[in-house]
Amino acid sequence: xxxxVDLTAPATGGSYKGIWRVVSDSNEELIHNIxxxxxxxxxxFSVTSVSLTVIPPSFMGPCPFTFAFTADITTNGPxxxxxxWKRSDGTEYGHDSIVFGSAGTQTVGISSIxxxxxxxxxxxxxxxxxxQFFGPVNF
Numbered sequence: 001x002x003x004x005v006d007l008t009a010p011a012t013g014g015s016y017k018g019i020w021r022v023v024s025d026s027n028e029e030l031i032h033n034i035x036x037x038x039x040x041x042x043x044x045f046s047v048t049s050v051s052l053t054v055i056p057p058s059f060m061g062p063c064p065f066t067f068a069f070t071a072d073i074t075t076n077g078p079x080x081x082x083x084x085w086k087r088s089d090g091t092e093y094g095h096d097s098i099v100f101g102s103a104g105t106q107t108v109g110i111s112s113i114x115x116x117x118x119x120x121x122x123x124x125x126x127x128x129x130x131x132q133f134f135g136p137v138n139f
Contacts, residue, residue, distance in 0.1 A: 003034075013042030045079035047126045050134035054122065057139060063117050067139050070109040071124045075100045082128040085110050088121045088136075097128075114139070 003022070010016060016038045022031040051072040059065050073081055082097040094110045114120055121136035 007036065007038070009038050009040050011040075013040050015039050043076055045075065045077050045129050047073055047081055047130045047132075047134075048076050049074045050124060050126065052122070052124060052135045052137035054137045054139045059139075064113045064115045066111050066113050067122075068109060068111050069122050069137065070107055071134070072105050072107050073098065073126070074105040075103055077103045079129065081126060083108065083124055083126050085112070086123050086125055086133070087112060 005020075007018070017035060018038075019033060019035045021029055021034065023029050053070050055068045055070075059067070069085065071083075073083070075081065078100050080097050080099050082095075084095040085093040087093070091112075093112060094108075096108070098106055098108055100106065108124075112122065119138065121138045123133045123135035123137075125133050
C-alpha cells in the first residue's frame, strides 16, 4: 500500500517529528507508528542589504568641509554586526558594532572632514558576519 502526505516544513529552524497511525472506517488500527522527522536549518545570520546616504550629497565651497554619512543596515535575524567606514583616500573610520535583537534595519552614522576638493567616496565594510564592502556613496 502506498500512502502519500503533503507536508510543509515549519518556518522556524529546529527538529520536528510527526507520528501517525492508519485506522479503518470502523476505527480498527491497521498501522501504527508511521513517522517523519523534519530538520529545518536555522538561517545563518547575515547582513542582507545596506543603503548608504551622504548629507549634503555635494558641496561647492572652501575645504575642509564636514559630510555626514548614514548606513541603513538590514539583517535576517538577531546577532551582532561589526563594521567600519572607508574613504576613497584609504582612511578608515568608526570601527564599531551594533546589536540586532531580531531581523530588521538599524541606522549607523559618522561624520567625516574632507580636507581637499574633488570627487570622493565612502564605503562601509561589514566585518562580521559578512566580510563585505557595501557602497560606495559618492560626494
